[in-house]
Amino acid sequence: MNRFENRREAGRLLADKLLEYKSMKDLMVLGLPRGGVPVAFEIGQKLEVSLDVLIVRKLGLPYNPEVAFGAIASGGIKIINHDMVRRANLTEEAIERVFEKEQKELAKRQEKYGSSLLEDDLKEKTIILVDDGMATGATMQVAIKGLKGAGVKSLIVAVGTAPPDTLREIESMVDEAISLLGPKPFFGVGTWYKDFSQTTDQEVRDLLERTKDDN
Incomplete structure (x- = not known):
């Protein structure tokens, strides 16, 4: 694969790599808004677990x-x-x-x-933290440190694309890190999506509403 069609396709492909977690108790999928949410939605649907955003x-x-x-x-x-x-x-x-x-x-x-994430929701949970991609990984690192401090049990990072050096750094911080595309040179996250149109606030809200209805 050279590029993803869109974020939803990246999410479906990532979900296939995460099926081992499907039956795990206390599993939660968190998307980094806004672009990570359509990716996270597909993972949540496939694994049949709740979805929220980590802002x-x-x-x-x-x-x-x-x-x-x-x-x-x-x-x-x-x-x-x-x-x-x-x-x-x-x-x-x-x-x-x-x-x-x-x-x-x-x-x-x-x-x-329409997010309702509380501190008690995170304790002793296995978290799959999702974004459409990482360049420097700075936001992801902050999110990881925060989740660890909140007492999560284990932490998996799943992204569509990331440069190899960024992925290695993230791997050292979590239990597992998955990136489907690790091109060099990297250029930027949007390069690896045919459709990288901006995810709107309303789309984020709609996807969270859909996952609440399903669960």
């Missing part, structure tokens, strides 16, 4: 938001880089202001998607 929000420095000192994610996940906090001389008040701002944005997105 990740960066905590940026007040004077330079592009530089992160931590992150938050669905399910009450919070990660703080204490070395960065010390180097940036951030006060507790400054940290709290950024946290509250991003927490409100995360809550808005959860409501928009």
